[in-house]
Amino acid sequence: MRGPVKIVATVGPSSASASILAQMLSLGVDVARINTSHGSVDQWSSMLESLRRAEEAVGKRVGVAVDLEGPRVRTSNSALVKLEKGDLVTLGYMEGDIPVDSKQFFEALDEGDIVLLDDGKIALQVESVEGFQVKARVIEGGVLGPRKGVVVRGKEPDLPPLTARDRSALEFFADKGVSHVYVSFARSAEHVEKVRSIIRS
Template sequence: MRKAKIVDTIGPATESLEGITKLVEAGMDVARLNRSHGTPEDHLRVYNNVREASKTTGRNVAALVDLQGPKIRCGWFKKNADGEDKVYLEEGQEFVITTDDIEGDEHRTSTTFKGLPGDCHAGDPILIDDGKVRLEVTKVEGNDVHTKVVVAGPVSSHKGINLPGVAVSLPALTEKDESDLRWAIRTGADIIAMSFVRFATDIDRAHEIMDEEGRRIPIV
């Protein structure tokens, strides 16, 4: 028996019963349902397909529900000459992220996270769009986080912002996550994946919800 397990994220290209069955036959051990995208109805359909594929193939396949976690995003950008709400950041330039309600340009952008200036310090890294653009904090002044562009690239409206290694003052479980967790327990999921866990109390809260729903399952 192989000790390593294969976890596959189920997306639009594979969410049909036929698609999932092919994944199971190819060796998938765990089907990951990403709650960052789609509706509860979408995920219930995928979950049922996973169970049906497992039954017809005779292979045990676990259903993993991955909670979205807290999301920090850029605000809106002004449209450029091509009509796109996008800018290109050059290596070495200054770029400001502010909690003020502004329309972004090549020099600054707003953010959905009002606590950003309080959580950042000089030298901290900031990643935009899953790390496609990398910034380094140079200073914090009032509502403004001043940064230097380390890795250049395009940035557009509502792209995600990540602060690796920074203890941001956001709950590991948002209201949406708590609702999704209850859905997962009631539906019959086997595993829960949590993002941005920083403290044991984050896990404690997830266990509290599981206990309220009457069933505990593993958390990764």
């Protein structure tokens, strides 16, 4: 038999006011999710304050889920980048046509690897690797927005279990009455235990 269904709703720019959150709670939301991939401590604090006001208005307490960004490799471009099939582009650590925010990403690359951007919407094939700079051919084009995910097909860079941003988020939320912590991109039980140890401390 299945357990009771819980509704989890993300608190974001369009839903962060107390009035909107009150409507969401009235319609059945059980858990409010705060995605720490976006925003700042000040914005997260404002979201929590709005949520508490909404709870008082509706007379209902809900869970608060903190979703950690996790050690995800992302592009660090601030503007849109148009990529057409056949283009030869440069990926570099914080530089190049497609800047990438992780040195470990480059350490995992070899000639012939397929690099997928933005959840696989864009695909590149590596032609050469020189330190923290890579030449790659676009095999599936598109428009690349800022801070999109980067993965290498069939490989995992050796990334730490938590980023500095994750630690800051955990420290901020530790005494804020949070009910859930979502550990993104966990690759072993050790990663989960690391989060638990920080929360306990």
